[in-house]
Amino acid sequence: MIRFASVYKDYPKGAALKNVSLHIAKGEFVFLTGHSGAGKSTILKLVYGELRPTAGDVRVSGFSIGDLSPHDLPRLRRRLGVVFQDFRLLDDRTAEENVAFAMEVTGARADSIPAKVMRVLTQVGLAAKASAYPPELSGGEQQRVAIARALVNDPTILVADEPTGNLDERATRGVFQLIREINAGGTAVVMATHDLDLVRQTTYRTVELREGGVVFDSGVDEGSDTTEGLE
Amino acid sequence: MSLLVREALLAFRRAPLLSGLSITTIGFSLYAVGLFALVAVNLREALREVEQRVEVVAYLLRGTPPEAVAQASQDIAAFPEVARVAFISEDEALRRARQELVEFRDAYRDLKVNPLPASLEIQLKDGYRDGAHTAAVAERLRGYGFVDDVRYGREWIEKLDRLRNIAGVVGLTIGLAFAAVAVVIIGVTIRITVLQRAREISIMRLVGATNGFIRGPFLVEGMLKGLFGGLLAIALCYGTYLLFRGQAELATSGIVFLRSPQLGLGVVFGVLIGLGGSLVSVGRHLRNV
Structure with missing residues (x-):
């Protein structure tokens, strides 16, 4: 599903990743941990094609990220759902419109969109606030809209970059629970986080990064534990 | 297609001030071109009247x-x-x-x-x-x-020839310069619109929009702005024409307004600039992100 083979990534200011090799299987849940600047976000950006590796090979859902053409990038992104700490919602569209937008860009049939959008909004517990604009929603609710948007195209991988970073404890618990449920449905999740409490609550695979290299991987040769630990 | 037009129209609704400013800028840029065309047409008309005496x-x-x-x-x-x-x-x-x-x-x-x-x-x-x-x-x-x-008034006709040549060269040069300035100003205006919506573009890309999908509404929006800007320029030119026609001395000299094909050409010019400016601005933005 996701395979990093001896991947290096250099920025003008220095190396962000040094010889990272990683395999994430279908349906797996993996935490990426480490201090700021350890390389977590760089790994995620390589997964969703925002960056290209300087050296080595990154393969995601059959696409080689190093050789990704402009034509392939949208095709890759439609197989992924991406969630950020800052939500990245369009403030001048309602929750429903934000989610529908992700379907519209894929050219989905117009008559199939409303029902699907309501289904994912229900799944994330926001059906009642479908017509609210992001500024009218709490941080946790906004992140749920972002997750609904990420889910609406049935991704095989959910990429989450500090999805609870801006949320209070209660909202964090709710959003994390939602992500776990999504994983339980068969979607692989790669989640970068600073929140070690979250990591400790579960037995999911944890990959720790330091200065661009993998210093710990709890899941080497252990396979997936996605169905365990659900509350 | 309906999505394309809807997104383009939504852009007007979401940023009415910026859209209004864009249309006004395009309108005034084309107004400058239109005023020049008005002067050029009236000069040519005057020359033609003189020519008829040959x-x-x-x-x-x-x-x-x-x-x-x-x-x-x-x-x-x-x-x-x-x-x-x-x-x-x-x-x-x-x-x-x-x-x-x-x-x-x-x-x-x-x-x-x-x-x-x-x-x-x-x-x-x-x-x-x-x-x-x-x-x-x-x-x-x-x-x-x-x-x-x-x-046949040889010297007089030769002077008329010279005047015609000078008017032609000067007219073409100034006309092109005005048009070039209009293109640059309109291009900058559209670039500002694109930058203002950079976040939206990045989100569209994130959820898997193709470049063609992202470009579409901008092109329609650019064309609409060009169209409205062109119509505004015509209204401004007509207002100016009425103002000058009201002056007694000019009234007697038979000042004329631009004809329909010329007005149509102006609007088409506006639409094409809007389209071209959007194509270049969005294309450049998409290449750089």
């Missing part, structure tokens, strides 16, 4: 048989440059002189013998009223044995 007069020897004159008139009328040939008899020439030259009216009244010769007045077709064609017609007229002299 005529070649062949003075005939006394005693030329009327049949010879009639035959020559027919031949001359068949010249490709010639629009009309009029025979002015000696009596007609005297009558005109008495009527038009008021200060010499007494002198002409006391004449016992008419000193004025008969003549052929030849008017040229549009596009043949320049120095070269006029001189060629004059030369051919001199070939008739009964033609005594040919006059």
Whole structure:
């Protein structure tokens, strides 16, 4: 599903990743941990094609990220759902419109969109606030809209970059629970986080990064534990 | 298609101030071009009126048989440059002189013998009223044995030629300069719109929108802005025209407004600039993100 083979990534200011090799299987849940600047976000950006590796090979859902053409990038992104700490919602569209937008860009049939959008909004517990604009929603609710948007195209991988970073404890618990449920449905999740409490609550695979290299991987040769630990 | 138009119209609703400013900027840029076109059209009109006075007069020897004159008139009328040939008899020439030259009216009244010769007045077709064609017609007229002299205001026509050439070159240069400035200003305006929506573009890309999908609404939006800007420019030009027409001196000189095809061309120009500006701005933005 996701395979990093001896991947290096250099920025003008220095190396962000040094010889990272990683395999994430279908349906797996993996935490990426480490201090700021350890390389977590760089790994995620390589997964969703925002960056290209300087050296080595990154393969995601059959696409080689190093050789990704402009034509392939949208095709890759439609197989992924991406969630950020800052939500990245369009403030001048309602929750429903934000989610529908992700379907519209894929050219989905117009008559199939409303029902699907309501289904994912229900799944994330926001059906009642479908017509609210992001500024009218709490941080946790906004992140749920972002997750609904990420889910609406049935991704095989959910990429989450500090999805609870801006949320209070209660909202964090709710959003994390939602992500776990999504994983339980068969979607692989790669989640970068600073929140070690979250990591400790579960037995999911944890990959720790330091200065661009993998210093710990709890899941080497252990396979997936996605169905365990659900509350 | 409906999504494309809906997204483009939504852009107007979401950023009404910026959209309004864009349309106003495009409108005023095209207004400058339109004002120049208005001046150019009126100058050309004025030149055309002057041109219409260009005529070649062949003075005939006394005693030329009327049949010879009639035959020559027919031949001359068949010249490709010639629009009309009029025979002015000696009596007609005297009558005109008495009527038009008021200060010499007494002198002409006391004449016992008419000193004025008969003549052929030849008017040229549009596009043949320049120095070269006029001189060629004059030369051919001199070939008739009964033609005594040919006059066509050579120096005057050469000056008119020069004026026409200068007006053409200056007009084209200034017109192109105005158009280029309009293109640059409109391009910058559209670039600002694209930058203002950079976040939206990045989100569209994130959820898997193709470049074509992202570009579409911007192109429609750019075309609409060009269209509205073009219509605004026409309204401003018409207002200016009415203002000037209201001035007494200009009213008498017959100032004209742009004709429909010219107005249509202006709007098409606006739409094309809007489309081209959007294409370049969005394309560049998409390449850089």
